[in-house]
Amino acid sequence: MEYFTANVESQTIELAVLDTLSSFSNIPFIYHFENTMAADKRDLFMPGDALRDSFYKTLLEFPLLAGHLYMGAEGRGSVVVDRNNLNLPEYRESTYDVHFDELKAANYNWDLFPKDLVSVCVVTTAGADGVIKLANTHCALACFLFANMSHYVVDGIGFCAFMDRWAEHCRQACCDGVRSVVEHRVFHFDRNIVHKALSLDRRPTSAAASDLFFVPRFAASALAWISPALRGRIMSVVASMGKPEAHMFHISKERLEALRCSLSNYVPSDIRLSDNDLIASLASMTIVNGIKSAMTSSGNGGILSRLMSISSSIFGDLFAKTENEHLTFVIADIRHRLDICDIGYTGNCVIPQLAVNSLQRMESPITPESHAQVASRVRAAVQDLDGPYISQFVHTLNRFPSSFAQPLVYTINHPEKVFITNQSRFPLYGLNFGFGTPVWVSPIPHSAINFVKVMPVHPSQTGYNIHMTTTSRAMSNILCNASWLDLATLIF
Secondary structure: OHHHHHOOOOOOOOHHHHHHHHOEEEEEEEEOOOOOOOOOHHHHHHOOOHHHHHHHHHHHHOOOOOOEEEOOOHEEEEEOOOOOOOOOOEEEEEEEEHHHHHHHHHHOOOOHOOOOOOOOOEOOOOOOOOOOEEEEEEEEOOOOOEEEEEEOOHHHHHHHHHHHHHHHHHHHHHHOOOOOOOOOOEEEOHHHHHHHHHOOOOOOHHHHHHHHHOOOOOHHHHHOOOOOHHOOOOOHHHHOOOOOOEEEEEEOOHHHHHHHHHHHHHHOOOOOOHHHHHHHHHHHHHHHHHHHHHHHOOOOHHHHHHHHHHHHHHHHOOHHHHEEHHHHHHHHOOOOHHHHOOOOOOOOOEEEEEEEEEEHHHHHOOOOHHHHHHHHHHHHHHHOOOOHHHHHHHHHHHHHHHHHHHHHHHHHHHOEEEEEEEEEOOOHHHHHHHHHHOOEEEEOOHHHHOEEEEOOOOOOOEEEEEEEEEEHHHHHHHHOHHHHOOOOEEEO
């Protein structure tokens, strides 16, 4: 740590509207490493000193993670790195009496995790001192590595850039006397990179996006004006009200191909549904079906009904135009569309694209025809996300910076919404501190309600792991949903 504090320079990084658009959430992952070293060297596995020193060496290349978050009027923000008043990331070390074989036998079930392994929830909140930490790390020696970063300052690509660089520095430090030099890399935090990459051409955003983001609403404006700490407290309370329950599933490539074939008669011949289209659509329909069954079986609708009643009384009928529509938020990385994939940009570069379907279709029994219709809407929404569309979307966000809070209010008022994020290309299983790559990587047990994460699998497997969170009542129906279980195998 002394190396970092002695060398870090004071600076201010201005945040952009794409940062605040994702700001309510964290990016947490848990890595599992197996100690395969010889018996007489097992104590040398993942040494704490090397991990700690290389962490702070990496932090010097990502100084904004040690800054203070400041938000101004209508949600415009900045990160201030003051070398005389640093907001250092949380860095903890522990040793647990957890045997790797037990974890492996239980498929790395969260129930076996130490209770204090994870120090954050899915929502970005302040700590006991009232300050939002922009990064959290817990090195539980021998088995676990927990790492989290706030979406205020990085997205998943930025998260992985830090983790890979940390591992690279650690490998160099643990090379056992062999002289090596860590390759020079440049990481960019200047938000003007995105602005300069935007297309000069623009075209209108979709009707759903325009209504959701750019029609001013008092509740959203109020949520944008309050401090990040207070907003985090509000959103964390809302996130816990539905009694979230999460499970991990596995979807094989073979089952996906069989599913694609079964839908082919209902999809135009010039359209090929991607793996993500198939998973996003089926997961969305499965969750909405589960919610409908939960509300029907509970008589008065249970917690979902109460949530809608409470939110309507507080926020009013804010989104009446979409009352009979369902929105699936497909989180899309836009780097390749802006041609900035290879420059080391670590700031937020994702946009939620909206797939719109009738609520009646989403709630109906899942058939090949209905699934194909919903999957085709997902494909059309993703294909619509080109340079001129992105340029108009970001331009309008800049005109209405408080609009980042609009989806937060929408999610409170619409318990049936679904978020899909595909993280399968994140190099999570390539992380190597010099002692081998992880054998299992997962998010923390609970995400936001109705949030689906498409995860990569270990290189020894094919397909995808799916992390799905919804209410406990809806999940009990999902675990009996034949259409979902024909595709997805429950891991735990």
